[in-house]
Amino acid sequence: MTVYNFSAGPAALPLSVKQQIADELFDWNGTGCSVMEVSHRSKEFTDMADENEALARELLNITDEYAVMLIPGGARLQYSMLPINISSPQGHAIYAINGHWGKQAIKEAGRFTQVTSTAPISDDVYANIPAYDASSLNQNADYFHYTSNETLEGVQWHRLPETNGVPLCCDMTSDLLTRVFDVNDYTMIYASAQKNMGIAGITFVIMKRDMIGKSNNLIPTMTDYKTYADTRSFYNTPPTFPWYVMLLVLRWVKAQGGVAAIQQNNQLKSSRLYDFVDQSDFYLNKVAPDCRSEVNVPFWLQDESLNQKFLAESSATDLKALKGHMAVGGMRASIYNAVPIEGIDALIDFMREFERVNG
Numbered sequence: 001m002t003v004y005n006f007s008a009g010p011a012a013l014p015l016s017v018k019q020q021i022a023d024e025l026f027d028w029n030g031t032g033c034s035v036m037e038v039s040h041r042s043k044e045f046t047d048m049a050d051e052n053e054a055l056a057r058e059l060l061n062i063t064d065e066y067a068v069m070l071i072p073g074g075a076r077l078q079y080s081m082l083p084i085n086i087s088s089p090q091g092h093a094i095y096a097i098n099g100h101w102g103k104q105a106i107k108e109a110g111r112f113t114q115v116t117s118t119a120p121i122s123d124d125v126y127a128n129i130p131a132y133d134a135s136s137l138n139q140n141a142d143y144f145h146y147t148s149n150e151t152l153e154g155v156q157w158h159r160l161p162e163t164n165g166v167p168l169c170c171d172m173t174s175d176l177l178t179r180v181f182d183v184n185d186y187t188m189i190y191a192s193a194q195k196n197m198g199i200a201g202i203t204f205v206i207m208k209r210d211m212i213g214k215s216n217n218l219i220p221t222m223t224d225y226k227t228y229a230d231t232r233s234f235y236n237t238p239p240t241f242p243w244y245v246m247l248l249v250l251r252w253v254k255a256q257g258g259v260a261a262i263q264q265n266n267q268l269k270s271s272r273l274y275d276f277v278d279q280s281d282f283y284l285n286k287v288a289p290d291c292r293s294e295v296n297v298p299f300w301l302q303d304e305s306l307n308q309k310f311l312a313e314s315s316a317t318d319l320k321a322l323k324g325h326m327a328v329g330g331m332r333a334s335i336y337n338a339v340p341i342e343g344i345d346a347l348i349d350f351m352r353e354f355e356r357v358n359g
């Protein structure tokens with residue numbers, strides 16, 4: 001049975017990628033073993049790692065001014081690695097907050113450096129990006145951090161934040177590879193892989209080389225960017241299977257026509273769903289139109305007493321994982337790269353019928 005998986009992460013993989021994993025499970029690259037069983041120092045594996053990095057650089061237009069690193073520990077490890085490596089207890093970092101993950105990031109960074117946020121941090125569910133006066137930001141801050149797409153709330157930046165000249169760092173966990181952007185605007189970018197770059201276990205990190213290895217802090221070797229940049233992420237045994245899946249996903253992105261073609265499809269998918277929700281009196285999306293996410297679409301039933309029925313009936317069909325995060329409530333359709341437009345149409349058909357019967 002083909003299902004449409006709207007999970008926020010770990011999330012849907014392209015069907016052809018899953019098929020290739022199955023096909024190669026017992027004999028990867030003529031080794032007679034699965035990719036999980038070969039040495040990470042073998043020629044087969046290092047060739048694969050080379051292709052992985054080259055393809056990531058090609059798809060995202062990453063110049064040699066930047067190191068590309070694959071780091072275990074999830075995006076959350078970056079919440080501490082970033083301040084430990086490029087700030088200090090006497091330093092200062094600025095955080096723009098427009099949702100759950102940004103709040104987690106500033107909380108962790110505050111253990112290692114002095115932090116300020118661009119606007120008061122609210123306990124409310126964010127439905128927009130709070131405005132701030134960029135000219136009042138500390139120009140001497142070590143970095144400015146933001147979350148380009150807040151996965152729970154479905155709030156996405158469709159422009160660059162103003163930083164008053166402070167180096168820009170970004171958690172792109174839920175929208176890297178889903179849209180075109182210019183890496184050169186950033187000092188550092190990171191995204192854990194389990195949404196649009198494969199499976200959990202690695203975080204893709206891009207950092208300007210001239211920011212690496214400059215700190216006077218005592219940094220554990222495994223949390224020093226220099227360790228990963230100098231060894232091309234081969235210092236310890238890397239999580240080899242996620243590396244392999246990432247390569248298959250990058251090849252798939254290229255075969256789709258690259259990131260620009262992927263973005264066009266994502267815009268088509270998300271606008272079709274938002275248009276349907278907006279014309280309905282039965283469903284509702286609360287996010288300001290200028291910052292609605294193209295990859296996480298939260299929606300609410302006006303009558304919340306129908307939530308359980310909606311979830312039970314949708315998951316009994318081919319529509320999976322539509323429950324919103326408990327902090328936000330309602331429903332959420334995560335429509336990352338691997339969710340096809342047919343999945344959106346199937347979801348809209350279901351929602352229309354549910355409204356007809358229960359409205």
Ligand SMILES: Cc1ncc(COP(=O)(O)O)c(C=O)c1O
Nearest residue numbers: 009074075076101151173174192
């Ligand atoms: C935007 C964003 N940042 C960070 C995280 C945390 O990622 P991880 O579980 O890989 O640490 C998530 C997870 O969903 C996320 O969506």
